[in-house]
Amino acid sequence: MQKAEKRLVAILRRAKQAGISIEAINTYISTEITKNTTKDGQKPTYLQKFGKFKSNFNIFGLITIGLVLTAGKSYFSRVFEGPDSECLIKMPFDETKVFRKPEDCSICKGINKVDRISNISQQDFDEFYALKAKPVIITDGTRGWDAQDLFSFNFFKDLYEKYDTGRTGRTVCQFFPYKTEFDSLREALNMSEARARLEPGTKEWYIGWSNCNDRAGQELRKHYKRPYFLPDISENMALSWIFMGGPGEGAHMHVDNVHYASWQAQIRGRKKWRLAPPPECHYACEEFSAIVEPGEIIVVDTNRWYHQTHILPGDISITIGTEFD
CATH class of the missing domain: 2.60.120.650 (Cupin)
Incomplete structure (x- = not known):
């Protein structure tokens, strides 16, 4: 779970840098999850739903986002709004310096x-x-x-x-x-x-x-x-x-x-x-x-x-x- 959280945070930060808002991510995933038909009449798999995002994010990361969304928006608030936001899932402790600048x-x-x-x-x-x-x-x-x-x-x-x-x-x-x-x-x-x-x-x-x-x-x-x-x-x-x-x-x-x-x-x-x-x-x-x-x-x-x-x-x-x- 810790590795998945680290992966999620990296993806979210890249999304933020690219100008993709949390509302856009949440709306997209919510919409995709509610779709319930495919060509053969079966419910689509998560991999099918996230297919068109493959060029920007890997499947593992998007599935992780979907799982975290089930716990609520608190984790996303932590990433996008700052450390004072309360959250259901804690920020991985080791992730804090992933994007630090090289040291002199x-x-x-x-x-x-x-x-x-x-x-x-x-x-x-x-x-x-x-x-x-x-x-x-x-x-x-x-x-x-x-x-x-x-x-x-x-x-x-x-x-x-x-x-x-x-x-x-x-x-x-x-x-x-x-x-x-x-x-x-x-x-x-x-x-x-x-x-x-x-x-x-x-x-x-x-x-x-x-x-x-x-x-x-x-x-x-x-x-x-x-x-x-x-x-x-x-x-x-x-x-x-x-x-x-x-x-x-x-x-x-x-x-x-x-x-x-x-x-x-x-x-x-x-x-x-x-x-x-x-x-x-x-x-x-x-x-x-x-x-x-x-x-x-x-x-x-x-x-x-x-x-x-x-x-x-x-x-x-x-x-x-x-x-x-």
Whole structure:
């Protein structure tokens, strides 16, 4: 199903670029499906109905469109109207950068490790790291925060029970279940106490979510603040991302589709980041990894650097971060 969704999205985007509206696609398929006669008096097959489109799209793609239409127009709204549209079928996560522009390999040439620094000035951070999209770990990045003393599984469970897990009047907060069985943040935060404590014999888990709950966000920001090394002219996005889970695989290798570079603070636990250059820079640049310890902040332009995370044995991993310009 995932491959079919990827194929569908590619077809829809080509249709959009060619000026074919969703209304035209929907009208055509609806009309074709309602036809019920052929020369031999039998109902026409889908292949017959879609035959005249063979010159522009392949049959597999059109059959996929037909199947998705039975679930409603929500998926098409997602593709044509933007990410704020709610949908019945989720956008394939790996599809987000299919049509990205080739990257300038100057961002990764000569880099074979992540620098670990502290007490860096705003000017130096901007000049040597932010403007060059060079990954860096700020070892004293969370100084002055009390999040490390407070954030825990139960802290988030109580917070979101108090402030209505995941909904505002605007939309549904994005939730990443990764390899768990959870369908929502609410469901994840209601796992058994034994599993939440990572007790032996319980299933591994790792989740992430965007904190678009304004009231919960206000409460969270009492315990962390804008990192000191960000220039005064830099603006933090209001939306924060939180990732939490036990030892094992975190996020798979991917590249993001967000607006800006981002920082991610390691509140608890230890996380290994594997960073890889874009495919077009494979022969010009190297892949490398770095471990982020509690109290440290890693800064990565995740739109340009492919990245994968792995939670190391020990304490539960809790990270929080956001984009900055």
